Amino acid sequence: MTELSRPLTNEGTAQDGAGAPAVLLRLADVSKNYASDGQVVRALAGVSLEVAQGEFVALVGRSGCGKSTLLNLAGAMDFPTAGRVLLDGVATTGLDDVGLTRLRREKVGFIFQSFQLLHTLSVVENVELPLLLAGQARAREIAEERLEWVELDGLSARMPHQLSGGQMQRVGIARALVHSPRLLLADEPTGNLDTTTGNVILELMRRIVRERGTAILMATHSLEAASLSHAVVRMRDGRIEEVVRR
């Protein structure tokens, strides 16, 4: 285990001992290889990382450094080639497709750079979709609550193309929160937004951590975005190069 891979909770933002927040996400010596045109491409190499409950962690680095791969492994969308990924104590490698789906439904929410709303569904229908897929009751009611929380309560009947970029991303956030996940994974959430709107979204994400106690792991190119997080994990060539705590 490298120094960079030491648990973040040991570096100040979280607390040790009995009062320390529980570790929500643990990547232990994780590697991920892809086959491309017959060649093995190493996307992650021996990465270890822990994210505690209620923590806002930014992953920064150049394109292709492994940020998105790390997010996909953290979100139980993919298996590591080596090492272990534990989400709320559950190892993803031990799960089949059904188990992974259940884990995502219960523990993880995703926010995307290009919002990824379904254009055939209204705003509220987009938000309630994860609950409906999970077969949960009161989906509409909860979706309306989340929209209210992201301050879009008057727009629930609109279609996505009737919204601005910032509004679309807030719908994306409401959708990511709708099933009260313990971990939010955000891939360049402000990448398609102007600075002002991006700042609004970042503030909203800080509010999520603050008020809901949800952990966020955010991949970003923006140093401004990273500066608002509790910790910045700098990545390079599939490895964690540096962890900066505030």
Add this chain to the structure above:
Amino acid sequence: MRRLAIFYRLILRPLVRDPWRTGLMVFAVAVGVAVVLAIELAGDAAAGSFRSSVETLSGNTNLEVTAAGGVPEEVVGRLAGLPYAIEIHPRIEDFAVVGDTGQTLPLIGLDLIAEFNYAHPAVNVQAGDQEDALRDLDDMESVWVGKRLGRKPGEKIRLMMNDHTREYTVRGVFDDEHEGGSVIVMDIAAAQHELGKLGRVDRVLLRVPDEPDLGVWEKRLQEVLPAGVQVRAEGSGREENQRMLAAFRWNLRVLSYVALVVGAFLIYNTISVSVVRRRPEIGIVRALGASRGAVLLAFLGEAACFGFLGALVALPLGRLLAAGAVKLLAATVDALYVSSRPGPTELTATGVVLAFAVGLGVAIVSAMAPAREASRVSPVEAMARGQREYAARVHKWRDLGIAASLAVAAVVSSRMPPIAGTPFFGYVSALLLIGAAAFAIPVLVDGMTRLSSQWLKKLLGVEALLASRSLAGSLRRTSVLVAALATAVAMMTSVGIMVGSFRQTVLRWMNGQLPADLYLRPAEDPAANRHPTIDAELAGKLAKLPGVSSMDKFRGYEISYQGMPATLGGADLTVLHDFDSSDFVSGSDPTKVLEELRRPDTAMVSEPFANKHHVKKGDRIVIPAGERKAVFRVVDVYYDYASEHGVIIVDWATLQKYWPDPAPSSVALYLAPGADLNTVRREVETAAAGTNVVVLLNRDLRAEAMQVFDRTFAITYALEAVAIFVAVMGIAGALLALVIDRRRELGLLRFLGAATGQVRKLILVEAGLLGILANAAGLGVGILLSLILIFVINKQSFGWTIQFHWPVAVLVGGLTFVYVATVLAGLYPARMAVQLNPIEVVHEE
């Protein structure tokens, strides 16, 4: 060169990269073209290059002499006495059944002594000295057979003619390679005797000198012949038959194009999708200097690729299908029209040209609209707006307006009269109706998916909501797919209703027409133009059996009326029980009609006859009858579904007056009160022992008639099945395209917590919804189309009045089949959807 480069990069390369979808599309076009080709080839073989099977061994003759009921023998003498150098070939043309094989073959009676002198091929093969040969020729028990029958000279052969069987000796075998099938030849005197045609011959073929021309010869000879005998060009009968079969062939031909119409929708859809997918590329090549024309040609070229490859595959496929279709067609032609023998199904140069013309034509025409749309794309718009443009470009209310206009045009067209006996405007009306439906479908799809999405969500879960929204979201694509499948369903529904109605009408008609308990007729296979006879003495004997209360008899002759074949029949009207008032078009009291018909020189005609020849109650019809012309007053028009080419019925006494031959073609026996059916049947069989007469119970005759009916429409069902197959295959291809185009959305669902089973269910529900929408639209259009088929196309083509009937079981079965097939068509695309890697597809952008 630049255009070629654009075409290769923009069009060909993606086609090669997507072999499954390209293959499916090519196959869909190929099946559509193959069906058209198969029907054309099979139609040509069974009916087009039509030869009635008795028109064989006609040699190098150029005129023929005919008369209703046969040419009097003295006419042959009169012709022989003329001071012209004419070859005269009198003939008996009938059929015989080979005893040991049951094969029905044409039997030609020739004046063999004369033919020997003319070196007729049938008798010219005689080996040995001339004296022996002449002795054989004169022998009443000698026959000559075609090589294909596989008999050797000296062999015995049992032949059944009319109601009796006799053994003959094969005297010679001749080359029948160019005759379309085997033939039996016997001396004309023997044939006349065996077939009860003493004193007359069926046809006299003439070879007149080349100068003056045939028209002059016709006129010259007609002047010296009796009024009831007609001289015309040899082969006129063939032309008459071709005219008679024209409507049948046209209807079949039109039906064969249905699969192609379905294919056209699918090409339209494929090219539309192609345009949408490549919108950014179009923008780029336009920005780099490609002209609108180059883009238009590139997409038309894509369609042409489908058309060309489809036609290429269609050639062997069509040839193969034709071989199967020709048997069905020949059976129908035999049962409904005339005994014929199908020619070989050959893929001619015309067939190849037809396949490529149809394949390329339908592909290019279907692609025209999306290709034009592609050419109008402005570079900036294309690069900026991307795929959402596809959904935005549906103008559903404008389309509904077009649909209404087309529907009005369809109604107007359906009211127009036929052109030369062809229901041209009926076909136009059907096509306009399909067009109207295609334009109305976007509103239907949009309305139905919107109204039902929440209800579907409750019933089938969130996958149904996503499916219905997705269909509504890609309205144009969905509408085209629904239109394609709906066209096939509409055809299935309309033909199902038409055939079901026709069947029910025939069944109801038979209840009135077949009231007797037992029916007798010679045992050879029944055919529309063959009227073998039963010995008159036997008929008389049967009428006197103790268990028989009365007997109807019928005698038929095949005649030519105003250049079309028709049946002239005589019935014993003193005992005729067959009619009630609903059987007459006028609704008249049958007692009065039959009473009037017993007066001299009156006739009633069947509905198809009346419609074909524009004859109505009170008109007079003229039939050439040997030495004179018979003029009959039409007392009424009766419904008849037994013959398409029309029947004239006169009283038995009237028939005997002009055609004195007491032998009936069939008899119907009514049981005396209290008589036991089986006992009477045994008595009848005993009385008919030694003759080749079949005794049929009422129910047997009905079953036989319905068997012929069902066989007639077997080809129709086969064509419908092909159209549905093409449509379902198109749905599978389109769903595959849909999965590819919506892969980002499907991947996203996995991120949002969808299980693989839910993604699979989503695609299958979409397939199911397409099936339901197509079934609903197809059923509606099909019902309207059935009205056009029954009341316009059928009426104008064949002249039958068909009572509308709902064949509920057939419709429910058909629609269920289509629905299940559509859902099954979603299985492979669903599997593809499940196998998508969500990480790859979501991050593709």
